[in-house]
Amino acid sequence: MRFDVVTLFPGMFTGPLEESIIKRARERGIVSIYLHNLRDYATDRHRTTDDTPYGGGGGMVMKPEPIFAAVESILGGEEGVPVILLTPQGRLFTQEVAMELARHPRLVLICGRYEGVDERVREHLVTDEISIGDYVLSGGELAAMVIIDAVTRLLPGVLGDPGAVFEDSHARGLLEYPHYTRPAVFRGWEVPEVLRSGDHAAIARWRREQALRRTWERRPDLLEKAQLTPEDREFLARLREEKKR
Numbered sequence: 001m002r003f004d005v006v007t008l009f010p011g012m013f014t015g016p017l018e019e020s021i022i023k024r025a026r027e028r029g030i031v032s033i034y035l036h037n038l039r040d041y042a043t044d045r046h047r048t049t050d051d052t053p054y055g056g057g058g059g060m061v062m063k064p065e066p067i068f069a070a071v072e073s074i075l076g077g078e079e080g081v082p083v084i085l086l087t088p089q090g091r092l093f094t095q096e097v098a099m100e101l102a103r104h105p106r107l108v109l110i111c112g113r114y115e116g117v118d119e120r121v122r123e124h125l126v127t128d129e130i131s132i133g134d135y136v137l138s139g140g141e142l143a144a145m146v147i148i149d150a151v152t153r154l155l156p157g158v159l160g161d162p163g164a165v166f167e168d169s170h171a172r173g174l175l176e177y178p179h180y181t182r183p184a185v186f187r188g189w190e191v192p193e194v195l196r197s198g199d200h201a202a203i204a205r206w207r208r209e210q211a212l213r214r215t216w217e218r219r220p221d222l223l224e225k226a227q228l229t230p231e232d233r234e235f236l237a238r239l240r241e242e243k244k245r
């Protein structure tokens with residue numbers, strides 16, 4: 001899979017994309033990430049990428065010409081490639097959106113900066129706008145890195161255990177169950193007996209119930225969309241009864 005990132009700050013990406021999982025995915029040729037400095041596509045003497053807003057008011061707006069020039073040069077006429085603007089006004093990035101993006105062989109990510117981007121970029125160039133949450137970042141760069149990370153780890157061959165992505169928090173619409181490793185007793189705190197029992201059915205049941213309990217306590221909103229079995233619903237009903245008492 002190929003990512004092309006258009007940004008005024010390519011230096012922000014070194015580090016996060018050169019460690020750990022993404023580093024390995026790049027070395028294995030599963031993903032390639034191309035960083036494009038928007039300033040290189042500005043044509044005036046000062047290589048201007050922003051200007052004051054029509055209508056007045058504070059702040060600066062990213063000019064359309066360099067952004068169009070960058071994307072058109074990157075795509076070279078290739079069609080069907082999502083061109084995604086990272087902006088707090090975009091649709092919310094979720095695990096579901098990550099899975100949807102992972103199906104494409106190629107993505108273009110445009111990092112918005114300043115107060116905004118000329119509206120014609122939205123109307124005539126980008127095919128999608130994404131936000132990573134309800135807070136404001138100084139620019140789309142961190143959001144682009146979040147998306148690259150979340151999408152890359154879904155690609156076949158990136159994670160050691162191919163089943164792992166299906167067990168992740170949010171992958172099945174629930175938060176994850178608690179994890180333990182050795183020692184069995186640490187400072188007097190014991191690993192739950194069931195996990196050491198060797199009873200795989202009991203362990204699976206315990207984990208499912210822990211995941212349900214945790215989601216119910218911390219993110220009850222997720223339960224509305226989760227795929228629940230009749231046993232799950234019984235367990236949740238018991239939790240609600242427990243709380244009443």
Ligand code: 6GU
Pocket residue numbers: 085086087088112130131132133134135136137138139140143
């Ligand atoms: Cl994609 N950009 C900015 N500037 N702020 C954000 C965001 C993106 N997502 C959440 N906050």
